[in-house]
Amino acid sequence: MNLNDEQRREIYENLLFARRFEETVLEAYESGGVPELPHLSIGQEAVGVGATYALSEDDWIAPSLRTRAPILMRVPLKEVTAGMYGTVSGPSEGRTTQHHMGSTEHGILGTTGMVGSHLNAAVGAGLSSRQLGDDRVSAVFFGDGATTRGEFHTALNYAAVEDLPVVFIIENNGWTEETPIEQVTAVEEDLIEFAGHDLPSSVVDGQDADEVLAATSEAVDRAREGNGPTLLEMKTYRYRPHAEVIQERRDEAEIKRWKQRDPVKIYRDRLLDDGVVDEAWLEDLDASLREEIEASFEFAQNDPAPPEETMYHVYKDVEVDRDGGVVR
Ligand SMILES: Cc1ncc(C[n+]2csc(CCOP(=O)(O)OP(=O)(O)O)c2C)c(N)n1
Numbered sequence: 001m002n003l004n005d006e007q008r009r010e011i012y013e014n015l016l017f018a019r020r021f022e023e024t025v026l027e028a029y030e031s032g033g034v035p036e037l038p039h040l041s042i043g044q045e046a047v048g049v050g051a052t053y054a055l056s057e058d059d060w061i062a063p064s065l066r067t068r069a070p071i072l073m074r075v076p077l078k079e080v081t082a083g084m085y086g087t088v089s090g091p092s093e094g095r096t097t098q099h100h101m102g103s104t105e106h107g108i109l110g111t112t113g114m115v116g117s118h119l120n121a122a123v124g125a126g127l128s129s130r131q132l133g134d135d136r137v138s139a140v141f142f143g144d145g146a147t148t149r150g151e152f153h154t155a156l157n158y159a160a161v162e163d164l165p166v167v168f169i170i171e172n173n174g175w176t177e178e179t180p181i182e183q184v185t186a187v188e189e190d191l192i193e194f195a196g197h198d199l200p201s202s203v204v205d206g207q208d209a210d211e212v213l214a215a216t217s218e219a220v221d222r223a224r225e226g227n228g229p230t231l232l233e234m235k236t237y238r239y240r241p242h243a244e245v246i247q248e249r250r251d252e253a254e255i256k257r258w259k260q261r262d263p264v265k266i267y268r269d270r271l272l273d274d275g276v277v278d279e280a281w282l283e284d285l286d287a288s289l290r291e292e293i294e295a296s297f298e299f300a301q302n303d304p305a306p307p308e309e310t311m312y313h314v315y316k317d318v319e320v321d322r323d324g325g326v327v328r
């Protein structure tokens with residue numbers, strides 16, 4: 001995919017936007033304002049941004065609980081922030097908070113707290129695409145830990161057997177909570193060794209949005225042309241602990257090493273080197289993103305809690321007979 005200067009600036013804007021948003025979430029959480037424990041993806045932004053940039057607006061995205069950038073790229077910011085506070089203007093009108101965020105209106109399947117459980121929902125979205133003939137590709141983001149779950153293998157196998165238009169994206173940050181991934185998997189080196197199932201796969205530098213975009217574009221083309229699923233392993237790293245309440249147990253040197261491969265900095269330096277942006281542009285962008293994000297937090301903090309009747313529209317009202325058959 002050949003990018004023009006405007007597209008390259010747009011990718012950088014999305015990277016910085018995701019970074020500044022989550023930094024603000026952290027500040028709000030630390031000052032006691034966010035109702036749910038953040039599991040931040042700071043450090044992993046290039047995976048979500050690069051991959052989403054490779055998709056069409058109509059394509060399905062199934063994020064993991066940690067994946068944030070694709071949501072920020074598709075859903076209006078005030079809605080995302082309200083969604084985080086569980087207030088009425090959020091995508092679910094206050095039925096969920098950040099961990100379960102989704103917005104089918106924007107092609108984003110709501111995620112769950114059960115690791116790996118959304119993979120088969122994403123495969124289902126691919127199957128629906130096939131059956132409806134609507135050309136939509138389904139991209140699913142999940143952690144390395146999810147590759148140890150049965151759901152992962154079921155999803156890969158079914159998508160491969162049926163040649164479904166699904167792109168499987170492992171956000172391999174090397175850790176599943178407090179456990180290094182190599183301790184709990186039998187593969188020798190890369191998680192794509194799990195692929196089998198006659199599935200094309202590759203390992204990608206997840207800190208470089210251009211690399212992520214190129215690999216995902218290839219997979220999306222394959223899926224859209226009817227040639228089935230692809231497994232991509234994005235090597236990345238989170239800069240924060242698993243969740244904010246958890247004490248950091250990873251090696252300081254390891255964290256430091258990965259911070260030298262900061263996806264936002266890598267992209268910024270490349271744009272500066274290529275003369276696509278200058279310092280003044282970068283400063284203006286940062287200031288305007290901060291302002292927009294602050295305004296969204298102010299909006300969400302003043303947004304009302306959902307009315308009581310919201311809880312009555314979760315399940316359809318039906319009457320059942322003694323055998324569980326639907327009467328009305
Ligand atoms: C089925 C299941 N088992 C355990 C947990 C507890 N848990 C929550 S997040 C997590 C780690 C997930 O690691 P990974 O898939 O690598 O994603 P990451 O947090 O690194 O983004 C675990 C074990 C859970 N939520 N669901």
Ligand SMILES: [Mg+2]
Pocket residue numbers: 143144145171172173174175176177
């Ligand atoms: Mg992980």
